[in-house]
Amino acid sequence: xxxxxxxxxxxxxxxxxxxxxxxxxxxxxxxxxxxxxxxxxxxxxxxxxxxxxxxxxxxxxxxxxxxxxxxxxxxxxxxxxxxxxxxxxxxxxxxxxxxxxxxxxxxxxxxxxxxxxxxxxxxxxxxxxxxxxxxxxxxxxxxxxxxxxxxxxxxxxxxxxxxxxxxxxxxxxxxxxxxxxxxxxxxxxx
Amino acid sequence: xxxxxxxxxxxxxxxxxxxxxxxxxxxxxxxxxxxxxxxxxxxxxxxxxxxxxxxxxxxxxxxxxxxxxxxxxxxxxxxxxxxxxxxxxxxxxxxxxxxxxxxxxxxxxxxxx
Numbered sequence: 001x002x003x004x005x006x007x008x009x010x011x012x013x014x015x016x017x018x019x020x021x022x023x024x025x026x027x028x029x030x031x032x033x034x035x036x037x038x039x040x041x042x043x044x045x046x047x048x049x050x051x052x053x054x055x056x057x058x059x060x061x062x063x064x065x066x067x068x069x070x071x072x073x074x075x076x077x078x079x080x081x082x083x084x085x086x087x088x089x090x091x092x093x094x095x096x097x098x099x100x101x102x103x104x105x106x107x108x109x110x111x112x113x114x115x116x117x118x119x120x121x122x123x124x125x126x127x128x129x130x131x132x133x134x135x136x137x138x139x140x141x142x143x144x145x146x147x148x149x150x151x152x153x154x155x156x157x158x159x160x161x162x163x164x165x166x167x168x169x170x171x172x173x174x175x176x177x178x179x180x181x182x183x184x185x186x187x188x189x190x
Numbered sequence: 191x192x193x194x195x196x197x198x199x200x201x202x203x204x205x206x207x208x209x210x211x212x213x214x215x216x217x218x219x220x221x222x223x224x225x226x227x228x229x230x231x232x233x234x235x236x237x238x239x240x241x242x243x244x245x246x247x248x249x250x251x252x253x254x255x256x257x258x259x260x261x262x263x264x265x266x267x268x269x270x271x272x273x274x275x276x277x278x279x280x281x282x283x284x285x286x287x288x289x290x291x292x293x294x295x296x297x298x299x300x301x302x303x
Contacts, residue, residue: 021270028263041247045212050262058269093218100218101226107218109236110229116240126248149249151210154203172206173199177234180241 001073005030013064020061028057038077042089056084074122086112117187133182141175148172196225198232206242210250
């Protein structure tokens, strides 16, 4: 953990409320980018991410006890997700629950799940693992995932690969399952 | 009208697309009862959804980083200020109400005297 973040954490875990409020600025500056990227995985919408994160920071200010023993950036992200972000994520989706066919429990599992091995990896570790595993895929599978990650629609991917939309959906689904297994194996090895 | 008989692979690709485009609520609303049940009971879907979230973070999170952190900090500070205000408000009301009851009691005793 860098010095800036360590000092910011020390400030926000103090006992005095006003002091904690003043310490929020350096803490937000040190963590905003990491947190918003992490939250973006679950929401995919920056406006929603900012709204949730605003409440998350206010919750941290109100009750920073969980962050007292944090000693690495990875642990910080994990703790903030489990004790602060997850609660807010569930609130976002539970508001619309009455209009949905998914039960409250299933929606919680889908939208704000427990962290798995891969989700606990840092951004740089994930990028590295993804790069290595993408290289092990078949050319057609890799191309489909790369196009999808570039922002192509299913129809555009189908045109690019000269196949049907249904076949593209099946290909992406199978490749994602395969990629997940390969990434998990790689994570277990390292 | 939404297409209501999607297979698990179609559901995953639609979820991934919704996540990428930032419209997960629309995807959730489009789910029919059988599809929701299919998602809930499919371990494969849960696994694939996890990787989809990771791909979404790695591939698209960069555009989510707001350059104006200063503005965001002021939002957080306003949120904290409003919570502080709320926390202080009931105690003031309480004090005021106890003061009123004391006044009333004093008046009553004065009258009785």
